[in-house]
Amino acid sequence: LCLTGHHLIFSSRRQDNAEELWLLHSNIDSIDKRFVGSLGTIIIKCKDLRIIQLDIPGMEECLNIASSIEALSTLDSVTLMYPFFYRPMFEVLEDGWSSFLLEQEFELLSSVTNEWRLSCVNKEFSVCPSYPPVVIVPKSVDDDALRKVALFRHGGRFPVLSYYHKKNGMAMLRSSQPLTGTNGRRCKEDEKLVNATLRSGRRGFVIDTRPLAVAQQARAKGGGFEQEVHYPQWRRIHKYIERFNILQESFIKLVEACNDQSHNMDRWLSKLEASNWLTHIKELLTAACLAAQCIDREGASVLVHGSEGTDSTLQVTSLAQIILDPRCRTIRGFEALIVREWLQAGHPFQQRCAQSAYSNSKQKWEAPVFLLFLECVWQIHRQFPCSFEFNEQFLIMLFEHAYASQFGTFLGNNENERAKLKLPQKTMSLWSWVNRPEELSRFQNPLYEANSLVIWPSVAPQSLQLWEGVFLRWNRPSRFLEEAEEERINIIKYNKELQARVNALRRRLAELEAEDEDEEVQ
């Protein structure tokens, strides 16, 4: 066992088994010590849900090691974290920090419509601290109006374009709650902004991710929702997507249930049910389907928000895009989606992913919001196994890196913080590594065939499953499942090779025939 500044390294002394375990200190969620006589045991629980047990002879030594690990895994300052020290061993082909710029996204948009513009109103992060410097807004709304709208929306998060549905020109906007308060304040600019996204005579839908009662209560604290009188062209639908500590508790309960091997069937099923995890999955998928349905089927524009607009809002808008937009189901497109709808949109990764399911701290701001999103993508993936360019491993990899990583991508809570930390200059981007061909090949889905259609997942309980790849990953043998995956890849790969060979033979034959003809002519 060896502790470095950032890693716990365990190497087996046996010659035959040169296996080494490298564990990032930042991956450690909690550690327990136990003593039986002079034999000490340290149980390390990781954010990726793995549990490692170290038996250490000697009480003193054990205590020393434990306190070192504890100190190293709970660094106070972000700038001491590994990404600031990590020196990649690979050649950077493409800097991931500039792989996904909103400007590129806007260029694509401009080729189909001229109703939108890029606004730099937030260049200094002064209008909205959790927004990126550039955002896409309706062309008819100027920056002054945006500044006014920002004052009317929680945290300054005025409505911006999240997704444009090329098929029918409908738009999905996201924002935070309007600050109507108990007096029913209104903001003409806000109304103008959202109405600018409507086709004449058409209605739009506001999807509020809170139940009506919660939205009403929010008014007492200065928040609120869009009232019919002021937004007559909009229909409001309330969904119920859980937040923060409820999700975190659910996560903790589920992981507890998965790790307890003493359960009988009834107890397992009742624990699974009581964790409510799958209920959250079902609710979230339902809300995303609703948003997608409004856009694709009803031909209406949609505005999505909850309270702050940094959690459930982003879950809904990004999942709706997975359903609607084939591009988001490619590897590049999915990465772009995460950059656009999560990182740039200001999901507070550092707060939410500070601790995972084994933490005892129960801080209010920790929640598996991003994991829940990834699992929903996995559920859709399971129902449409041929429509995604990436595989399950890709999603698991993203889960791991969101919680602990050598890359700077998921550090900080928004673009503002990332700029202050100078992450693009001082750390390596996850995308720089992932997008190298040798890494990408591990994440490709052999069954992928581009599918340009909207994909509607089933949300029936029978259609949803526990994500074994994450929750049972360390509790069950994976050999046989990996072999199956290998077999799938081989079958498809072999066919592709055969096809190539047949094509090559055909070409060659054609060439020969052509030569023969030439000779005959001569």
Place this chain on the structure above:
Amino acid sequence: FHAVFLLQVENVKLLDRYTNRKAASGTLYLTATHLIYVDASAEVRKETWILHHHISSVEKLPLTTAGYPLLIHCKNFHVAHFVIGQERDCHDVFTSLLKLSQPVKPEELYAFSYNPKMSKENREMGWKLIDLRLDYQRMGIPNDSWEITDINKDYEVCSTYPPEIVVPRAATKAVVMGSSRFRSRGRIPVLSYLYKENNAALCRCSQPLAGFSARCLEDEQMLQAIREANPGCPFMYVVDTRPKLNAMANRAAGKGYENEDNYENIRFKFIGIENIHVMRSSLQKLLEVCEMKSPSMSDFLTGLENSGWLRHIKAVMDAGVFLAKAVKEERASVLVHCSDGWDRTAQVCSLASLLLDPFYRTFKGFMVLIEKEWIAMGHKFSHRCGHLDGDPKEVSPVFTQFVECVWQLMQQFPCSFEFSERFLLEIHDHVYSCQFGNFLGTCHKEREELRIFEKTHSLWPFLLQRKQELRNPLYRGFTAYKELQPNTLPFSFQFWCGMYNRFDKGMHPKQCVLDQLLGCLSQKVTLEDNASHLENKLPIPDGPVPSEGCTSPKAGAAAAKAPTRPQDCAEGAAPVLSNGPSLGHQKHKESPAQPRDLGASREDGQAQHQ
């Protein structure tokens, strides 16, 4: 339609249970064997076929604005909700279906009228496809310790056993006859599977008539003979698959379980699998959960838990795993029984064999397993499946549970079965369809009396014909995996949507990996043909073709593994698979005459699953 209709009703609606799509509207026909619904509202003609034998209940529901609803539940978990315009029509359909779905006499069963236009010789060959003697031969029997005896040829030992049984050589006729008087319904201990590697045997029987104190010397000698047939282990297990309480209650009726003091060197053990009545009501509860209209996640999981279904599946699996481990790891012989030894005993013995022996995970092997442990040993298919109008308390999903256990294993070991889930569903369908003779009656004696071998067809050749569509593309071949050691922690068991919500297509994955891979495999054959055809055309075979990797012998993992070695492997294992005159082989080689005969039936067979 060539068939004669018994009844024809126009303007019938078929409701879709889950989507709010507009109900289909069309015509309902009743033939002698099927209910056929033709959807006239769809752009493409869509037919729904329901075999009368598959119908488990018909209900008239209260009148709605749309008309008179008729709810049909099927044994293969199809639920059809029709709405008929006229009350009279509805009543006619209702009464006809009641009659047609519950035949009274065995001769009315579909198998006796089913005519796939097959020659007499082929039909007879079909019945010989599975030869249990060959399976015993595979185990090395007869040998010094075990013999195949026809002592039961006149059913004197046991009326529900087949004429030929395998018993220890050391057990004399007197011992066998004596033991049979001490075992419920004469179901004496016989061999189910011999694990050749270490001579540990899996044996099965019914409960002893021990009461509180009765003994039987011959029965004790019988167990001793079984134990001594495996000299490598000083003891043997006797496993009672019932809950202890049930077994104890049986003692009051003069039955019960073995007293460890009376039998030399046995280790007695209870494995609590519930009885047929508990299983029946468990399935009923499960189906109610499956049929709930838009349930919440909580409703579903709570319902799933309360049904107890997965708990029972786990119990059966645990028992199978225990037997396999005892045989393989402890090298001990095991004698298994429940009450009569034809339900739970059949489940756990066949499961243990499947875990121990990769042969049973091939097409042919699985057929042998079902013929051996279920059909020959007298699982009362006719009663458990409710083939005829009879006692509803005798109906129980015992075989369904076994099929599900196999499916659960497939989830854990995706490359170890030659066949896919579809093969299981196909067999499950036909256990209820009564289209083939295999599952009719309750035991061999009854099947002889029904003359099913002369009058009906065997299912197996028909399934072998369809090997290509029923196979598992991921199968790694006969030798890739030996014994399976499944994980039986509760989270290893999944709800089988493909079975219990099979006809609710909306719930299933919208893209099917199995179809994709099967497509790949059939495409592979064409491509390989193309390639060799083109190669032959090329005048000089010079130089490597741009995309190599397929021709060169060390073309890497992909090329080495991808050609479906599975099939080749299995067929290569000659002594293993030469079980009976193999129609499968002939089909494989595409002999022109036979497949056509068999093929004729296929359309019919498929039609019923719409």
